[in-house]
Amino acid sequence: MPAATDILDISPVVPVVVLDDTTHAVPLAQALQRGGIHTIEVTLRTPVALEAIERITGEVEGVSVGAGTITGPGQAKEAARAGASYLVTPGSTDRLLDEVADTGLPSLPGISTVSEALRLAERGHRALKFFPAEPSGGVPYLKALASPLPELSFCPTGGITPDNAGNYLALPNVGCVGGTWLAPRDALVKGDWGHVEALARQAVSLG
Numbered sequence: 001m002p003a004a005t006d007i008l009d010i011s012p013v014v015p016v017v018v019l020d021d022t023t024h025a026v027p028l029a030q031a032l033q034r035g036g037i038h039t040i041e042v043t044l045r046t047p048v049a050l051e052a053i054e055r056i057t058g059e060v061e062g063v064s065v066g067a068g069t070i071t072g073p074g075q076a077k078e079a080a081r082a083g084a085s086y087l088v089t090p091g092s093t094d095r096l097l098d099e100v101a102d103t104g105l106p107s108l109p110g111i112s113t114v115s116e117a118l119r120l121a122e123r124g125h126r127a128l129k130f131f132p133a134e135p136s137g138g139v140p141y142l143k144a145l146a147s148p149l150p151e152l153s154f155c156p157t158g159g160i161t162p163d164n165a166g167n168y169l170a171l172p173n174v175g176c177v178g179g180t181w182l183a184p185r186d187a188l189v190k191g192d193w194g195h196v197e198a199l200a201r202q203a204v205s206l207g
Contacts, residue, residue, distance in 0.1 A: 004108060007106060007127060021048065026059050035201045036201060045069055050079065076100045084105065087106075090110040091131075139164070156168050156174060156178070165177050176207070182199050
């Protein structure tokens with residue numbers, strides 16, 4: 001089982017995707033992989049998300065599939081059963097952290113304040129999601145955290161774009177960023193996997 005910190009090293013940009021149609025799951029993951037990205041975070045915001053995770057895990061080798069937006073009771077276990085290789089939460093309550101830990105999967109628990117980061121560090125976490133990144137202070141905020149919390153690394157998500165991703169990735173305490181732009185809805189609907197592949201190649205060049 002990889003460590004949570006290993007998640008930050010898979011790709012400079014983690015595609016954060018919302019899938020409404022399971023038939024999009026496999027070709028999307030394959031297009032991202034052809035573009036050089038070997039991980040995908042499928043958010044549990046739609047009824048087909050768990051099935052999408054199952055399909056990608058079962059049919060696309062070499063892609064690490066995360067389950068994101070883990071917020072409620074039972075979601076962590078459901079994602080683990082679906083085959084997710086890591087879990088991502090937007091925030092961190094004790095109950096949620098315990099449920100995620102019970103799966104045995106590595107995770108990126110979400111924080112937006114120094115106190116939350118310290119609390120998670122006390123629980124042994126070293127890799128964290130910073131969400132929502134831009135509204136919570138963005139690059140200057142993470143830069144300020146580097147000195148008092150040098151042992152922590154982050155995956156900022158929320159408001160990350162191709163224009164500002166490089167600024168985040170240049171920080172020593174940022175391992176990767178999460179971005180929604182890699183799977184635009186119109187490309188999914190049209191099956192324009194070449195466009196997705198091109199976006200992935202551009203994203204890889206940012207890191």
